[in-house]
Amino acid sequence: MAKFRSVPDLWMIAAIIGILAIGIVMVYSASAVAAFHDYGDAYYYVKRQLVFAVLGVAAMFVTMNVDYPLWRKWAFPALLICFGLLLIVLVPGVGVVRGGARSWLGIGSFGIQPSEFMKLAMILFLARLLSERQNLMTLFTRGLLPPLAIMGTAFGLIMLQPDLGTGAVMIGASLLVIFVAGARISHLAGLGLLGLAGLGALIAAAPYRLQRITAFLDPWQDPLGAGYQSIQSLYAIGPGGLVGLGLGMSRQKYNYLPEPQTDFIFSILAEELGFIGGSLLLMLFLILIWRGMRTAITISDPFGSLLASGIVGIIAVQVLINIGVVIGLLPVTGITLPLVSYGGSSLTLLLTALGILLNLSRYSR
Numbered sequence: 001m002a003k004f005r006s007v008p009d010l011w012m013i014a015a016i017i018g019i020l021a022i023g024i025v026m027v028y029s030a031s032a033v034a035a036f037h038d039y040g041d042a043y044y045y046v047k048r049q050l051v052f053a054v055l056g057v058a059a060m061f062v063t064m065n066v067d068y069p070l071w072r073k074w075a076f077p078a079l080l081i082c083f084g085l086l087l088i089v090l091v092p093g094v095g096v097v098r099g100g101a102r103s104w105l106g107i108g109s110f111g112i113q114p115s116e117f118m119k120l121a122m123i124l125f126l127a128r129l130l131s132e133r134q135n136l137m138t139l140f141t142r143g144l145l146p147p148l149a150i151m152g153t154a155f156g157l158i159m160l161q162p163d164l165g166t167g168a169v170m171i172g173a174s175l176l177v178i179f180v181a182g183a184r185i186s187h188l189a190g191l192g193l194l195g196l197a198g199l200g201a202l203i204a205a206a207p208y209r210l211q212r213i214t215a216f217l218d219p220w221q222d223p224l225g226a227g228y229q230s231i232q233s234l235y236a237i238g239p240g241g242l243v244g245l246g247l248g249m250s251r252q253k254y255n256y257l258p259e260p261q262t263d264f265i266f267s268i269l270a271e272e273l274g275f276i277g278g279s280l281l282l283m284l285f286l287i288l289i290w291r292g293m294r295t296a297i298t299i300s301d302p303f304g305s306l307l308a309s310g311i312v313g314i315i316a317v318q319v320l321i322n323i324g325v326v327i328g329l330l331p332v333t334g335i336t337l338p339l340v341s342y343g344g345s346s347l348t349l350l351l352t353a354l355g356i357l358l359n360l361s362r363y364s365r
Contacts, residue, residue: 063355
């Protein structure tokens with residue numbers, strides 16, 4: 001193991017705080033109109049976001065100062081607990097339905113998404129399992145198939161909710177860990193083809209997914225239905241130009257763009273802060289991903305390296321999908337922008353995971 005370093009990666013900390021600060025400002029700006037209309041309080045969403053941000057930063061500080069080898073011991077129990085939660089959330093009357101998906105556990109307005117916890121638990125499990133079996137990773141049956149079976153089971157339970165976006169992020173980050181662990185590219189390429197076939201079957205099995213694909217190819221075929229979100233997102237981004245309309249001056253947040261504080265918050269940011277504001281946010285994400293991958297490359301412990309790769313993978317895949325959706329390069333999937341979009345359990349959990357990544361940076365060379 002590399003020599004312990006007393007100070008975590010300061011570049012990473014600066015990027016996290018910068019993204020989180022932009023997120024809090026944009027949650028208020030994007031949600032104020034809807035919050036005042038629905039609750040009579042323009043600060044409704046941002047107050048809740050601030051509470052979870054404070055809890056998340058506190059959790060990040062704790063995990064940043066807890067030596068990461070502790071998580072090796074909790075990898076298997078965490079995975080079992082998350083599998084249990086994924087089963088419980090499917091029980092009618094227990095799981096809470098929001099947005100057409102039975103993805104939540106909770107009472108009233110407070111709730112958690114077990115699928116969000118599964119993303120981190122899966123990364124912890126794979127990091128431990130594959131660090132102990134790296135010599136088998138070039139073998140398909142003994143090395144690659146067991147983790148794929150566990151990933152597939154978790155993905156299947158998430159799809160029963162259904163929540164394709166979160167499942168896609170988990171699969172993407174997990175495959176990155178498997179690749180870093182030494183799996184053969186030929187095996188992964190073959191699985192990629194099978195995955196495309198499976199994705200086609202999932203799309204064909206649910207009419208609303210097929211509508212999203214056709215809307216992605218030509219949103220103007222159904223401008224008031226399946227193509228509505230994509231069109232309104234582009235209507236927000238286009239007028240932003242170079243410097244934007246000004247903070248708080250968005251027009252699309254006046255009930256034109258659905259979910260402006262969650263899935264499409266980057267559209268509002270681009271409308272108000274323009275190309276410069278959007279580029280600044282993406283640059284901060286690139287710094288975070290760069291420093292995270294640097295940690296994964298320079299840490300000598302295989303478990304730590306795989307764990308860092310997985311946490312970075314969660315962020316990178318989620319950013320790519322969210323930005324791809326809002327600019328019209330990907331079909332609408334319902335994925336939030338990490339640290340920026342409104343969301344309680346996802347924000348707190350992601351900051352907790354970033355605390356683990358910061359602790360890992362203490363051990364990097």
